[in-house]
Amino acid sequence: MVLLIDAPERRTRRERYDDHRDAEALAWAWRLACEGSGLCRSVDTPTGATITTPKVTAVRLGRRPELVVALQPGQLPADVRAVAHRLAPALGGVALRVEPRGLTHVRVTVLDVDPLADVVPPVPPVRSALDPLILGRDEGGDPATLDLSTAAHVIVQGASGSGKSVGCYSLLAQLAGAPDVVVAGSDITGLLLAPWAGHAPSGLVALGTRDPDVHLAALARLVDLMDQRIAAMPAHRDAVALDVDTPVVLAVVEELPGLLRVLDQHGKEPGQRGRTMLGRLLGEGRKAGIRCLLVTQRADAKIIGGYERGQASHTLSFRIDSASGLSMLHSGVTADQAAAHATAAPGVALLSAPGVPLSRLRAPRTTFAGYVAAVAGPLAA
Ligand SMILES: Nc1ncnc2c1ncn2[C@@H]1O[C@H](COP(=O)(O)OP(=O)(O)OP(=O)(O)O)[C@@H](O)[C@H]1O
Ligand SMILES: [Mg+2]
Known part of the structure; x- marks a missing residue:
């Protein structure tokens, strides 16, 4: 797992240690949440069944932490979105933003406010009806x-x-x-x-x-x-x-x-x-x-x-x-x-x-x- 840090050279040794610990904790929380929400797979091996989890390949810490996750074969970003409401609390958030990253990975952003909780104000008019x-x-x-x-x-x-x-x-x-x-x-x-x-x-x-x-x-x-x-x-x-x-x-x-x-x-x-x-x-x-x-x-x-x-x-x-x-x-x-x-x-x-x-x-x-x-x-x- 890669820890992505903005301006890493400005971190003290102690801060770098804390960041790595936080990133590991987030990846571990992801793993446990996946087990509880059906994203894991059971794979038969010569030594018995092994549980595989969509693997966290990179973490960016911050107010809205991000995880880059490798999907399992046959999994789609939609499969992660479908259980996002189950995963979010385990990651310390209220909602997740799930975006495709290439064909095999997703970027999962942990949101601390539910974007649907607040009233959305009216939006301005378009110039042409063919604009979105x-x-x-x-x-x-x-x-x-x-x-x-x-x-x-x-x-x-x-x-x-x-x-x-x-x-x-x-x-x-x-x-x-x-x-x-x-x-x-x-x-x-x-x-x-x-x-x-x-x-x-x-x-x-x-x-x-x-x-x-x-x-x-x-x-x-x-x-x-x-x-x-x-x-x-x-x-x-x-x-x-x-x-x-x-x-x-x-x-x-x-x-x-x-x-x-x-x-x-x-x-x-x-x-x-x-x-x-x-x-x-x-x-x-x-x-x-x-x-x-x-x-x-x-x-x-x-x-x-x-x-x-x-x-x-x-x-x-x-x-x-x-x-x-x-x-x-x-x-x-x-x-x-x-x-x-x-x-x-x-x-x-x-x-x-x-x-x-x-x-x-x-x-x-x-x-x-x-x-x-x-x-x-x-x-x-
Ligand atoms: N997007 C919104 N954000 C916040 N409040 C809303 C929103 N949409 C509706 N409401 C609240 O719900 C009320 C009912 O909404 P609306 O009249 O659109 O319902 P409706 O589905 O058209 O109902 P009906 O089938 O009876 O016509 C509104 O008066 C408003 O208070
Ligand atoms: Mg109506």
Whole structure:
């Protein structure tokens, strides 16, 4: 094991001795914690079974100590992240940041404050809708992002009061003033999309529960726009080029189960039409520059079918007390993660996204008033 020390020449002999002792103690604590959290392996040898542990190859001491660890064959950084909450207390921290280091090692930083414990303040707006948007702060204290230029669709689920709407305020407020986005869709609560109603082309934002036809009309306009864009797409392209003239369209459906209920109350046909149009937007919208953001208390099969769910690149679950509900959106969720998530604080969500292991984040807290002011600001200017 290598001990990494900044400015080692300035250390006294006594300090160097203490550092080595502390580093050895940390490596030993890591070993014991691994045994208790399932990261060790039992290997058969001629003299009997031997337990092997992911080996600490270097330690850097400090307020946030770091360990460089060699993964065992077949282990991934995600395997360490999955048990980070078990390892952290044994290492004297409240959370761990786990980053890949090459293909075979991880760097584990021991954090002394839980990045998800504190309220995350609102984030500033982006200049372009194709710049990464911030979904929240991840467990390592870094931003978790959503890049609309490459993402497909987003599904957000969570129990009542878990932070879905606030998470959406935080996300949409970042788009205020971006010249290359249209925020549109259906919002039976009349809150989330209300600030955008004066901004989107007429009829693309449907609010309230009074008239189901305005919701069907908004979805139909979005489907028309999608069809026009696909029809006009040059033969050599597989997706439209997005810019100010062809803005990315964020088709938001707030309270999806409520929308379906409102449509179903008016007979079989409106409900079926609504579902068909949503299915088309999810299935074909991406290449036409349309990204759907669906918000629901539960993404169960009656609300969003398997095919539609499969079209989402990003899925976010705020607090939800059903393990089966969680696994609808996060196939790799463990029983441990599901149990912990049943009592998650408002604004804390599990995120599945391409290339990122299942992780937790805390969304910024943007008040409704702050959201309305953010969207109105650039419009008023
Ligand atoms: N990111 C956050 N940080 C801190 N507090 C939050 C956060 N998100 C939500 N809250 C708190 O939780 C409350 C409920 O949040 P929100 O209205 O977003 O829930 P919801 O999931 O949309 O609920 P419903 O399904 O009833 O609409 C907020 O008023 C706020 O007090
Ligand atoms: Mg809500």
